[in-house]
Amino acid sequence: MTQEQQAFEPVPLDVLIIGAGLSGIGAAHALSDKCPDKRYLILERRQAIGGTWDLFRYPGIRSDSDMYTLSYSYKPWSNRKAIADGPDIKRYIEEIAEDSGAIHNIRFQRRVVSANWSSQRSRWEVVAKATDGSGAEHEEHYEARFLFSCSGYYSYDEGYRPDFPNEQNFKGQIIHPQFWPEDLDYAGKRVVVIGSGATAVTLIPAMAKTAAHVTMLQRSPSYVVARPQRDGIAQSLQKWLPLQAAHSLTRWKNIFLTQFFYKIARNRPDQFKQRVLHMVKTQVGDVDMKHFTPDYKPWDQRVCAVPDGDLFRDVRAGRASVVTDTIETFIENGIRLNSGQELEADIIVTATGLKVNALGDVVLTVDGTPMLFNERMSYKGMMLSDVPNMLVTFGYTNASWTLKAELTADYACRLLRYMDKHNYREAVVRRDASVQEQPFLDFTSGYVQRAANVLPKQGDRAPWQVHQNYLKDKLAIQYGRIDDGVMQFQ
Template identity: 45%
Template sequence: MAMASPVQDLDVLIVGAGISGIGAAVHLQQQCPGKTWAILESQDGFGGTWRTHRYPGIRSDSDLFTFGYRFKPWMGKPIATAAEILAYLGEVIDEHGLAPHIQYRHGIQSAAWDSTAKRWTVTATRPAADGAGSETVQVRARFLWMCQGYYRHGEGYTPSWPGMDRYQGRVVHPQTWPDDLDLTGKRVVVIGSGATAATLIPAIADRCAHVTMLQRSPTFFITGRNANELADTLRQLEIPDAWTHEIVRRKVLFDQANFIRRCQAEPEVVRQELLAGVRAALGPAHAHLVDQHFNPRYRPWQQRIAFVPDADLFKAVRSGQAAVVTDQIETFTSDGLQLQSGALLQADVVVTATGFHLNVLGDIQFSIDGRPLDFAQTVAWNGALFTGVPNLAWVFGYLRASWTLRADLMGDLVCRLLQQMDARGASVVQPVLRPQDADMARLPWITADNFSAGYMQRGVALLPQQGDRAPWLHTQDYASERHTLPQADLDDGSLQFL
């Protein structure tokens, strides 16, 4: 494999051109205008998740007033399609002149820190200029801003069930939805009950012979109109778009914070409210389904609560086009699934909406001065930088609120760090445990009590650790971090500037 030349030498290299990376680039341009930078993206276009996932009906499960950037007003409905989100991101790229800085189809293989040069050397592969095969390219950067997300884009997670080898139908994962899949007249079973299943089922129900959502255990749902009355009113009053966006954004965040507090203070009251909403959406004839199929074992907000706009999932159930089964798979058969209860589900197509393969900073091979770097042995500083790892920040957004809320906060924090380095004349910044942190308890990146989704618990041992005190906490709580991150003390001894 040929090595391309010359080697780029940058101040900042952003990894990933999804919603985090595009936002990082805007913050960097606005707050650190003298820095040289580029974005490396493995896919053939921008968008990240919204380019990877192409299954029918794909849409946001967060409102776009908070999922959108704080600097770019959202003008559409609260819940948006993937196409609408990609168009929004494209506008950001155009409005801020980012396109010349983005290099697509660059798959990063390794990142090596050299303490003498005080640089990261990132090695990536890309298609060869002559179109024949691929070539290796290297980029040197003083600072790495990791915005590649937290799961593998190339494959979803599908458990291995007995009998899958004898099943004669088709098994697909939403993350790698095939373009040639025709569901017309097919009997479809969707395994899973999260936001993906809730989105996919109403989108395909009218073309299938029948679709069944098979879940091992129930999930909480919230239903409502895909509209925001406050936004609609402000627009009718011709309030400027930026004002409308900020007012509605603050109202949504206020309501979310209040809801989270109630989930923690009175979880059973909130549970009954959520179940009442599902009963109303299903209607009297199907209300009996709620206790068996829509009443989870876990507490509200211990996992992400999926929003069902205009109750479309429940309309599909009411119409008879869709059904819900709560059971476990005993084995695949030649023409479907045998369940542990003894029931049989016939299926021409099985869709495994069973989650992600979690990865750590893009599954890139990191090293420091030739020594392999294991992030699981590090402790996170404010959920962003890692002990013993110089000049690197990872954007890990919120899992139960809009990802972008934290991406925006990280944009401010990383730019403040870069400004502080310049002010000090420092070439290196890295977190270090202080003497008073010596007895600090080491906790998982996200505790099961805080967030219990299966994909996180399967891979949490691979992730960095957190501590039991500031600044070593990773709270996943926007209500607190919107205050603590902007005020993070850069001079308390937990950061080493060299």
């Protein structure tokens, strides 16, 4: 470590943003637009903008939400695809960074390792590990009035990867989608994809274009619905209206439709399930419907979307197939199932999910006292009990992530302006002892259940509830009082 690195002086910032993905760049845009007097920096552990959309490089990577709600309200989505490819989303994020000037306020290859709130100084003291051109790390120190965590909810270093019996027996390649080899050649190869979530239903149609055959091996089915690759109403509106107006109308149309269908699914699950299965049956053809019939209610887990029914088309054409079974053991040329069936494979893809990683493994303390994430209660899904001057972006499970990210960024600006007006230096939410704890997410997906001891709690009443409802949140976050009796100021 050089003398210059050891003596690195803290930067007196108003806001320090962690992460330069969709949320972090959105937060920077909000600050530039609504709090132009604030000095901020973004610390990004990677060497590029984009977050998820830069990390994942597997074939066919795409959004599983429509782009009119996954995009921001102020930046119209002009691409003709309503369900977009990963590289297009990454370019969209880069454009916001350029437009807002955020690109000049990013420090790449900075991994935040700890953050301590000093009550005496009313500042966050942040330690980051910076990587230089040779790969060596040195320590840097930052200070900020506010900390804004936009690092997502899963580990970039490892995905969820169960150990399967006798994996060493398999003579082919085993790959996790989170760490896709750039030079992988699967043309003419037999591929087995383990999993039935969003990653699996994305990978299979992409690989089926050139692979000899692709098999989706699932322990249990997921709900899969076809969605149009292009939004006809959006395209028509763009012909007759300015792009911003057309974008706003399409965005609200999709918000209301998503909420409408979600409400039907939760209130009338049996009827909704039968409707979804009927739609699948008409598209998938002569295939046993047990492979597409989950044993849980719609939206107990996230529903998978396939643009223009591409997965169903490949199954119908015989380029792909679905097997519902459990794994007995890996064998030399594939997988033997507990039913006795053997699946031959040259490549096995473990699309088994993410590892939830709250706050990107940042060690969080207040005056030196550890603030464990799972011991905190979430305030409006944005702040943590007893943790001053900090916001956390966490999106929806039943709608686009960006909807909540934009509300959170706008709220941060409201809070900063309010504190300036009243000359406050500290804002913290205090939990009443009578508020009962509930799980942060009411979701049965594996990655959520595995994270029960990682995620914070929510409460049994407002403002401690985490709504999976954009309209409720918009009223509570955008128009609700800042000084609501729960938020305390000094």
